[in-house]
Amino acid sequence: MHHPAPASPSEPDLTAPGLYLSRELAALEFNFRVLAMARNADVPLLERLRYLSIVANNLDEFFEVRVAMLKHHHAYGSAAPGPDGIPSGELLARIRSRVLDLVAEQYVAWQEQISPQLDAERIHILTRKHWSPRQRRWLQGYFEHEVLPVLSPLGLDPAHPFPRILNKTLNIAVVLKGRDAFGHEGHMALVRAPRSLPRIIRVPAEVSGPGEHFVFLAELLQAFVDLMFPGLKVVGSYQFRVTRNSELIVEEAEVENLALALSEELVGRGYARPVRLEIANDCPKAITAMLIENFQLEEADVYRCDGPVNIIRAGLIYDWLDRPELKFPRFNSQLPPALESARNKFDLIGQRDVLLHHPYQSFAAVIDLLRQATADPQVLAIKQTLYRAGEDTPLVDLLVEAARNGKDVTVVIELRARFDEEANIRLATRLQEAGVQVVYGVVGYKTHAKMMLIVRREGETLRRYVHLSTGNYHQANSRMYTDIGLMTANPEIGEDLHKVFQQLSGLGPMIELKRLLHSPFTLYPSVLAKIERETAHARAGRPARIVAKLNALNEAHVIEALYRASQAGVEIDLIIRGACTLRPGLPGISERIRVRSIIGRFLEHSRVYWFANDGEAELYCASADWMERNLMRRIEVAFPILDPELAARVFEETLANGLADNTQAWLLGSDGRYVHADPGGNPPYSAQQGLLDRFCQ
Known part of the structure; x- marks a missing residue:
């Protein structure tokens, strides 16, 4: 619950109920x-x-x-x-x-x-x-x-x-x-x-x-x-x-077997x-x-x-x-050219990071990486989270095959993914019967992070290959949802992910990560700190800007920090598909905050946070929205895009592109109602169609 210190008489109270939408x-x-x-x-x-x-x-x-x-x-x-x-x-x-x-x-x-x-x-x-x-x-x-x-x-x-x-x-x-x-x-x-x-x-x-x-x-x-x-x-x-x-x-906390307890409760859900x-x-x-x-x-x-x-x-x-x-015209999502021509995916990812923008680029790239890992005798271990995977995904077949090929396979399945509980219990059973080590996450915290870790022997050393994503490992959804995925062999990110999986499967102690922001530990304070950093830049007279793309925003302290940033002079653009409880455009409070929602052919699902940081911009992609549950009650991961070229791509394709949309965008007013964007005298532009034209010709 939101219990901040009272504002001084000379400043507006940023916790006042009138500043927050339901x-x-x-x-x-x-x-x-x-x-x-x-x-x-x-x-x-x-x-x-x-x-x-x-x-x-x-x-x-x-x-x-x-x-x-x-x-x-x-x-x-x-x-x-x-x-x-x-x-x-x-x-x-x-x-x-x-x-x-x-x-x-x-x-x-x-x-x-x-x-x-x-x-x-x-x-x-x-x-x-x-x-x-x-x-x-x-x-x-x-x-x-x-x-x-x-x-x-x-x-x-x-x-x-x-x-x-x-x-x-x-x-x-x-x-x-x-x-x-x-x-x-x-x-x-x-x-x-x-x-x-x-x-x-x-x-x-x-x-x-x-x-x-x-x-x-x-x-x-x-x-x-x-x-x-x-x-x-x-x-x-x-x-x-x-x-x-x-x-x-x-x-x-009171059950010995979460899968059994959930199965029993699901029987009564219908009544x-x-x-x-x-x-x-x-x-x-x-x-x-x-x-x-x-x-x-x-x-x-x-x-x-x-x-x-x-x-x-x-x-x-x-x-x-x-x-x-x-129906909408069919489209053919492509593999990134470098991945398509690479016979050995590990050689390519070992040399440079690979970015995937779904559905414009094919989810088959992720399947192909896992397929190669399954067959590669040098791969020793595969670790993966599954939140909503669908029951007909080839990913599960490959994880089963990998286990049968003698690899150490660990899968973290979130049994409590709402309305997917029964499917996930069946999935867990199938994987366990194949010899996969199945973990149900952490008591009290849903595992919502989307991550895969492949450990491969290369000469005298072990090298980690990572896939991180803003969306689920669900092949059907990858054709309907917009998401960002990253394939990398960055040693620090690989080490971070190794620690996260250890914590999930071994109930380990607090961990310190070098690159990843980790909920419910560092993600929430890091987001607040990065907003406050932009606020400090603005107060010092330096250019300051925040652009974020989310499914939802409702966490009161984050909204309060954004209000303070706006008051200090930070320009803030938020692309929020669903529920937003921040009121933009309030005089003296949020007149520098603009909120838009894009509703189109695809469900906007990628989460991207960008902070100008006085010329040293930081960009993170994440599984987490700025919601109380994501920041405090879930296992989430936000990952930086460290390659400047790829970071520029993510900014342009998700943030700048979304802000340019004037046909499928809706603009939020301070009264909580949305108005459809009007191109006016400008050429009409759809962010989603623009990317389809670019990637899927």
Whole structure:
């Protein structure tokens, strides 16, 4: 918590709550920027559909984690306000108001823009009222043969209490009239859609004719709901979906086996406390009230949907359709020329550092390095961190092969990578069975650093080869996320990384590093010290500047230091994709701070910190944002780009390039709202397209 010394009467109080935006509200604002991509007519149509699905997915996670945590603390009176000073009750009300705006805009985009334009492209999302007789016959057959046998409709009465409803699943509330076989009056029933059923059904071309035709499972269930309750009259049927708290709270200090404890808790995650109820727009008050009561929610937790309650599933259509003209143009990421021509990667990296800028340059370079290490008899050991790796990555196959080839392989797997816990437990098991030494990191600290260390015998000495990155070892993400990777044989960086891995696997003592900044130890004080150094330069009349690219900024002491730097005359440019709780442009406080967010084809993910340092500029790439959790509660690494040529490249490609964007950039105002950048009289420029044009021709 933020408890600095009070400011002197002559200076503004830089800890005043009015100087800080709400972290939760700032996170919500990010989704409005993503939704703008879904509504942008210049974006290919199927990509717009994907952005709409991304917003729905982000909202799910926002409620599962942020709102769930806030509601929990509020209910137990333990919610001390953050630096913004907003009491939890007021914050929950403000979140609801903003989410209502977002949901309304989301369904307007779906109903009025995306659906009609999909129709124009002969991609039809069919609702019941638009089914042809032939489509209806086929869909009824599909329902009777593929869906009905899997369903277990449940009447609600004293003998059939309200069932457990799994997190984020599709359900139908049904109102019935008439008597059942036992003479009981029918009133209410529930139909739960098992996860085994596809949420969208593709209708064959021979049934529907030219074009593509899809039907949401909810439409199918509602259309044929009467077949589930023969002899009863269906008065109405209404979709609903409940979102539950998904934050895992394993008490790590009290468990003997973290993997086992997590596995056990994951079983119950789907039935944790509800935090949101999504219902169809036409759901009557009585049904809504019944659902609210059964889920122990309040009216303020209900969100009405003018369309499918699980609109997130529309994203499946993007994956199914091969319509390249409705997607972003394909691109071919290249290997750096030096790496492509080098038969022996170790010889090249031993002579000079190699920089990788994903997705413009291929992640295959990392796979190739590990593949060579796996086969090279001179390689003795490989150490690697895996946070989110994906289950189909060749990296894991290579690590298994390396272990079988007799190399000492150690992998640090972060089991608690949110929503990847189950995949990571399976991954850990597979690696252990192959003889890999698997470590789960450090109790109480997520291992978020992205690093690989290869130890190779060369003559009479052992040499260390290093790969460090701002992003995960996830091949699919490397095509969608922007990240910076560094391959180096710098002895000091290699020694530093060796010490970090020793600490992770051996629970060693405090370590002193020469080149790397290491969270939760030196990274946080180093960032503060480098900001203060720029402040001192400005006060001494020297030019001073800070440029940083981050996913998020919310750490109060860092923001306070940036405010002081601005007051002293430091020019500060921040490129922050997601939540930013700093208020730029406040007179006397932050008028020298400018904040922008770039939302484009790729998810901006690289973290880069640059400090002018009176002509001796320093540039670091990192796995860490300037957030409380990254700086204090995670294992993170920031690595310097020591080669001046490569440092200039990183500055130009990530920082200067991002600041030049005037088509996909959003500018943050001091009120917390973003305004889309306008080229004005300047030529339009997209930072991401500029790099695609440069690297991927």
